[in-house]
Amino acid sequence: MAAPPSDEAPSQAPHVPDPAPGAPASPGATPGPAPDLSALLDPERIDYIERHGLRSDPPSDTLERITELVRHILGVPASTVTIVSDVQTTVTDNGLNLPADKVTVSIEESFCARAMATGEPFVVPDAASHPWVAHTEAARSGRVVGYLGAPIFSEDGHALGAVCAFSDEPHAWSEQEIAVMSELAALATGKLDLQVRNAWLREALDEVEVMALQDPLTGLANRRVLIHELDEALERGTATVIALDLDGFKRVNDRYGHAAADEVLKVVAQRLEDTAPHEAVVARMGGDELAVLVPWDEDAEAATSPQALAQRLVAAVIAPVDTGEEIVSVGVSVGVAGNGGSGDQPLLAGSSAGLLQAADAAMYTAKQAGGGVRRYDPSLHDAALRVDALEEGLRAAVHSGEGLGVAYQALRDLRDGSLLGVEALLRFRHPRLGPVPTAEVLAVAEQRSLLRQLDAAVFDLVSEQRERWHAEGLALPRLWLNVSAAELSDPPTIARLVSLAERPGAPIGVDVSETGLFETRDQVMRGLRKLAEAGVAVAIDRFGAGHSSLGNLREVPVDVLKLDPSFLGELCQGGAARRIVEGVVALGRALGAWVVAEGVEQDEQLHQLRTVGCDAVTGHLLGGPLPEGPALRRLLADQGGHSTAPASAPSDG
Numbered sequence: 001m002a003a004p005p006s007d008e009a010p011s012q013a014p015h016v017p018d019p020a021p022g023a024p025a026s027p028g029a030t031p032g033p034a035p036d037l038s039a040l041l042d043p044e045r046i047d048y049i050e051r052h053g054l055r056s057d058p059p060s061d062t063l064e065r066i067t068e069l070v071r072h073i074l075g076v077p078a079s080t081v082t083i084v085s086d087v088q089t090t091v092t093d094n095g096l097n098l099p100a101d102k103v104t105v106s107i108e109e110s111f112c113a114r115a116m117a118t119g120e121p122f123v124v125p126d127a128a129s130h131p132w133v134a135h136t137e138a139a140r141s142g143r144v145v146g147y148l149g150a151p152i153f154s155e156d157g158h159a160l161g162a163v164c165a166f167s168d169e170p171h172a173w174s175e176q177e178i179a180v181m182s183e184l185a186a187l188a189t190g191k192l193d194l195q196v197r198n199a200w201l202r203e204a205l206d207e208v209e210v211m212a213l214q215d216p217l218t219g220l221a222n223r224r225v226l227i228h229e230l231d232e233a234l235e236r237g238t239a240t241v242i243a244l245d246l247d248g249f250k251r252v253n254d255r256y257g258h259a260a261a262d263e264v265l266k267v268v269a270q271r272l273e274d275t276a277p278h279e280a281v282v283a284r285m286g287g288d289e290l291a292v293l294v295p296w297d298e299d300a301e302a303a304t305s306p307q308a309l310a311q312r313l314v315a316a317v318i319a320p321v322d323t324g325e326e327i328v329s330v331g332v333s334v335g336v337a338g339n340g341g342s343g344d345q346p347l348l349a350g351s352s353a354g355l356l357q358a359a360d361a362a363m364y365t366a367k368q369a370g371g372g373v374r375r376y377d378p379s380l381h382d383a384a385l386r387v388d389a390l391e392e393g394l395r396a397a398v399h400s401g402e403g404l405g406v407a408y409q410a411l412r413d414l415r416d417g418s419l420l421g422v423e424a425l426l427r428f429r430h431p432r433l434g435p436v437p438t439a440e441v442l443a444v445a446e447q448r449s450l451l452r453q454l455d456a457a458v459f460d461l462v463s464e465q466r467e468r469w470h471a472e473g474l475a476l477p478r479l480w481l482n483v484s485a486a487e488l489s490d491p492p493t494i495a496r497l498v499s500l501a502e503r504p505g506a507p508i509g510v511d512v513s514e515t516g517l518f519e520t521r522d523q524v525m526r527g528l529r530k531l532a533e534a535g536v537a538v539a540i541d542r543f544g545a546g547h548s549s550l551g552n553l554r555e556v557p558v559d560v561l562k563l564d565p566s567f568l569g570e571l572c573q574g575g576a577a578r579r580i581v582e583g584v585v586a587l588g589r590a591l592g593a594w595v596v597a598e599g600v601e602q603d604e605q606l607h608q609l610r611t612v613g614c615d616a617v618t619g620h621l622l623g624g625p626l627p628e629g630p631a632l633r634r635l636l637a638d639q640g641g642h643s644t645a646p647a648s649a650p651s652d653g
Helices: 043-051 061-074 111-118 137-141 175-213 223-236 249-256 258-275 306-318 352-368 380-400 438-447 451-471 491-502 514-519 521-533 550-555 565-571 575-591 603-612 630-639
Strands: 078-084 087-094 104-106 122-124 146-153 159-167 239-247 281-286 289-295 331-338 372-375 404-413 419-430 434-436 479-482 508-513 537-543 560-563 594-597
Touching: 061 078, 061 159, 061 175, 078 111, 111 122, 111 146, 111 159, 146 175, 159 175, 223 239, 223 281, 223 289, 223 352, 239 258, 239 306, 239 352, 249 258, 258 281, 258 289, 258 306, 289 306, 306 331, 306 372, 331 352, 352 372, 352 380, 352 438, 380 419, 380 438, 380 451, 404 451, 419 438, 419 451, 434 438, 438 451, 451 479, 451 491, 479 537, 491 508, 491 521, 521 537, 560 565, 560 575, 565 575, 565 594, 565 603, 575 594, 575 603
Parallel strands: 331 372, 419 479, 479 508, 508 537, 537 560, 560 594
Antiparallel strands: 078 087, 078 159, 087 104, 122 146, 146 159, 239 289, 239 331, 281 289, 404 419, 419 434
16 A cells, blocks of 8 residues: 655645756757657556546546636637546546547657656647657647647656647747646646545555454454354344364464464465355454354255354365475364254354354363364353353463462472472462362463463462572472473573573473474474573473374483373283383483373372382372472471482482
8 A cells, every 4th residue: 555645735746857858948949859758658657647546536626627727827729637647648628628539649649748758848839840749640630739738746756647738729838828837737736646645545444444354364254244244144044153263273383483374374264265155254263263154044055054064164174284385284173053043052042242152162162072073052151151251360360460379299209208399280269260170271271372371470470489499498309390382482481491590499390291392393402402501401291192202302301201190090900001111211211311100199009110110209199289388398398408309310229
């Protein structure tokens, strides 16, 4: 969009080309060589004229008045205001009465083009004898004998056309007449600049309207449009909303970067539009959340059920996407809700907000189940309200800290039970719902794009607590923080962890899940190397549940392997689970890493872990997570100095 012109029109053309060599210096001067008209074919100049409608807009009263003034003041029989782009077009005329098929001529035939090329009034006492125009059809036919044209320039210097006077006999134009024409050309310039400003304003308003209704990245409708169309559909009949949330999109963003993630969104958006029936509205609701509205009325073309349509949409979304750099795939969780169509549960008839909330609740249920399609049923309503309440409470908590807390789970040496460190665990108490399971908190935070803010708030709480312990002289072998792969890929987060490790206090360790660690391998490895250089220990959490390879492990500066708790259930039965645990212990020895079993609940599990050579354990059997308080302080005061944090694998002896 062109920048807006200034509010004040100039009293004369702000910029004109230097006169062509040999241009007449006075009305009676002998003209020199004809000017080069090819410069007038500059695409930028022509585009300026066409883009602002200067040839096509109806003539204004002001321009018509200018032609009348030319006739009246100069006493000529005819006058025009003419615009010249790639051809000459008469915008308004007075006295010539040009028919519709005679208003344009080529630049080579144009008298006005000569005035524009010189940047000065073009004075022609007798066209038949003037060397610049004698060859033109107008001069040879005698239609134009005397001619005077003053050029019109835009505010930013583009040559636009000319104000012209025509005589049906030879005319010796005076200096005063030429000056009058120049003043009238300046008046025309001001009027055309105003027209340009109006065109710019119309263009700007069009863009604002598009921005208000369209997602700028995907070109889809936005939430506002979908809600409006949903209200309209509900007034006409029944409607179905299909809510979609991309699974694994955050991984694509972390691993391949924003450009690749944007390309995935654009491709998915186009696939949804191609798959949905033509009467459907496809919208981007925000982030990686999309929605399809289908009005199931009598005129709808969709012959299949909402459930079948949802399955087709899933198939379209999960197909691999070529970003230009990588071939990537995402999953999708889908919720379907209708207000009374075939197979739909009657639901808040006439309420667009209720229908959207229902589709969102069904989608969230599908996401918790690992993806796929879930239809809404009334039993999900309370779950939807709970998710909304949790989101509201978390947003308040990450700003105020109210309701957020940290508990500390002891990590103990299996040989003597001594304390090897504590793991910081998130706790959240909702003002109305009470204590909320951590897994549920993290799921809602991820779904509602709050995870980074939540992690940062917990990080601050743990950092402050570490400083207080140090100031009070409480020793702690190591403080473990749960860190997502996205944070290990984030330079500011790495810098914060390094800064924390360099300040006085307990040594720092980070827990990262096995899956997250290797899904964003390149970025994470850079972050881990910086942490290792700062003395931060690294633990791979839930080891064995992901897809590690020995090649991957070889590159990770790993200090601790934490066994996935799923292995403990079958450990006491021997068989494959025991052999896997023995293999992980052997792998830990080879890597110089400790092996820690999490979630120990039974004495027999503890015995078997000692038998296979596991190094350390956590779990309620040895004491559950403790909030900051007397019990935790006694633990640190009594055992904090008795052992050192895992730094290398213990010897077999």
